[in-house]
Amino acid sequence: MRRTPQQPRKTAVQHDVANTFTFPTIMSLQVGFSAHSKELKSAYEQVIDNNSSVNWLIYTYDKGTNDLKVQATGEDGLEELSEEFIDGRIQYALARVKDPNTELPKLVFIAWCGTGVPESRKGLFNSHLNDVSKFFKSFHIQINARNEGDVDPEAIMKRVSASSGANYSFHKETRRAEPAIVPVNSVYKRTEIPDIATMQRQTMKSEPAPAPVNSVHEPVRTNPGKLADRWGSSQESDQSKADQVRAERERAEQEAQEREQSMAAEREQRSREEAARQEERSRAYQSQQDSQRQQREEEDRRRQEEEEHQRQLQREEEEAAYQQQQQAEQESAHQQQAEEEERQRRQAEEEEAERARQEEHHRRQLEEDETRQQQEQAQLEADLAASAQHAAETAEHAADIAVDPHSGNGVSAVVLFTYDASEENEISMAEGEIIHNIEQLDEGWWSGTSEDGSRSGLFPSNYVQILETQHEPEAPVQPEVPEPAEQEAPAEPEGPSAVALYDYDAGEENEISFAENQVIRDIQFVSDDWWSGLAPDGSAVGLFPGKWSKLWLHACS
Incomplete structure (x- = not known):
């Protein structure tokens, strides 16, 4: 597979020598051929040239503009061309194919507008399509395509075949071996068709007239003659007539064969004449293409001159508009400066007033914070006093509880605070409840069993107070209360x-x-x-x- 991708041309930025500014470029809505005119013409002339190996081209837009450029060219026909179409682009393709009916070259123009093209670009497709079709001018078939099925090579060739208008069978027939042509007489001689009925009547022997009868009776001879002599003349006559019929039939067959050969020669002559006419039409078509190419070149030259003239007028208009814009901007700048000074003055006054309001608000906030801190301090002191009282009461309650060292419940503790288990392996405890069989697993978590023995599990160690064993009933140990x-x-x-x-x-x-x-x-x-x-x-x-x-x-x- 061979194809020649075209590299985009770099466009130099035009600067005005007399001024330090540059004019903004306004993109025209018309399709442009001048930016890459040389590449566009070269690719087009290669495709329409029957002697060129390049048989297709595809145009697309230069990025950000309406100028056409050559996307690619190739030599492998419609199969290669069908891979170049992109869903998000507008593209124009021209391909040279061979008509399967006439074996003559045909030009197919394909206008592609993919389904992924933005709506803003789709609106320009129809107007640009007219200009591009005028640029190509001579083509046999135009196909407006939007999906892959429209550019399928088989579908395109069906349209080419249907558009040819006639199917010439002599291009497809296999030549048959024909007998040698027999020279025909220069003078026409009519072929006589034998009359079989007449010939049969002539074969019948005429009976002779009867002889006169003698007056004296003569006995009839009974000796027969030779049978060979009796039937010999009849057989010879029949053989002669059969030979004559066979000769007439052979002569008729020979004449029919001569007529068939003459008709075959006429058909061959017509085929040669038709081929000559097709060749003449092809030469006329090529001549027309050359003439149209020259006409297009002349039109392109005039178009470029007109576009250059329009660009010059546009630059002059833009320069005048720029000068007016500069003057308006200067006046606007003076006005904005005066407005900015007035705004800054008002802003300074507002900031001064806002600063005074914030200072007053901060003073009131400090007073409120001081009052709130005093209230919170009083509340905290009350809470701590209540907490200390609660701890003392719990310790006093724990001191009243005596634990028998021989009870078999191991280490016991009184619950200081209510605890709700959050895991399956934990135990829930109520304030004042006694926990037995305590195992001090680690510094923060112990394990024990409830007083009624129905619950057991882990619990936080700082929620209980260990009960010391009672050695002497009259002297219980007082637990330490922090x-x-x-x-x-x-x-x-x-x-x-x-x-x-x-x-x-x-x-x-x-x-x-x-x-x-x-x-x-x-x-x-x-x-x-x-x-x-x-x-x-x-x-x-x-x-x-x-x-x-x-x-x-x-x-x-």
Whole structure:
């Protein structure tokens, strides 16, 4: 497969020497042939030349313009051409094929508008099609195609065959061996057709007239004559007549054969004359093509001159329009500058007023924040007091519970807080309930059984208080109740304090870390979610989570 793709021409940008600006290019809606006229003509002349190996071409548009360029040419006919059509393009193709009826070259013009072409381009297809068909001028068949079925080689050749108008059988017949031509007499001689009935009548022997009878009776001779002599003349007569009939039949067959040979010669002569006429028509067609090509070249020259004249007029109009636009832009710039100065003055006044409003709003916000912090501090102190009271009561309740060391329930603990199991292997606990058979699996999670023995599983260790065994009934051991607010709080704190419910590791440099039950002092409520305070070891002041989905800290007094 051979085809010659055409490279797009690079168009130089035209600059006006007298001015530093360039004029914008306005794309014409008309199809353009001048930008690549040399390539377009060269490809077209190769296709219409019967002696050229190039037998098809395809045009398409240069990117972003209405100028036609040569997309490709080839030598392998319609099969190769059908692969060049693209669904999203408008393309024009010309192919030289051989008419299967007349064996003469035919030109097929294919106008392709794919289904994927934008609607804005489809609107120009019909007007551009007229101009392109005028550019090609002489072609035998035009096909408007939109899909692959329209450009199928077999379908195209059917249309070519149907358009020829006549089927000449002498191009397809196999020559038969004909007998040698017998010379015909220069003088016409009519062929006599033998009359069989007359010949049969002539063969009948005429009976002789009867002889006169004698007056004296003579006996009749009984000796017969020779039979050979009796039938000999009749046989000779029949043989002669049969030979005559056979000769007449052979002569008739010979004349019929001569007539058939004469008719065959006439048919051959007509075939040669028809071939000569076809050759003459082909030469006339080629001459017409040459004449039309010269006419097209002349029209192209005039068109280029007209287009150049139109471009010159357009440049002059654009220059005048540009000067008017420059003047209008200068006037508009002065007007915009005055409006901008006025706008800046008004904006400065509005910004000053807005700044005053923001300062007033900030002052009121600070007052509201101070009031809210005081209220939150009071609420936190109340919550911590209640929490400390609850812990004391729970510890007191735990102290009252005596555990028999011989009961066989192992280590037991009292539930300080209600816990709902979130996994299948956990146990739910109610406040004040006793858990037996405790196994301390790790630091955070223990395992145990409910008091009634119906439930068992894991639970958090900080939700219970271990019950010590009672060695002497009269002297129960008092469980330790953590009161970090009273033990670790300074004598005179400068701000609110809080006890940690969970461990926290700082994630940023400006945060502090602490462990469960440690106390954070000098708390400042930076926001609803983040507070600032002094670390338990007093080494740094930083941020820590205050309120989240769960309360992490309880403020204490």
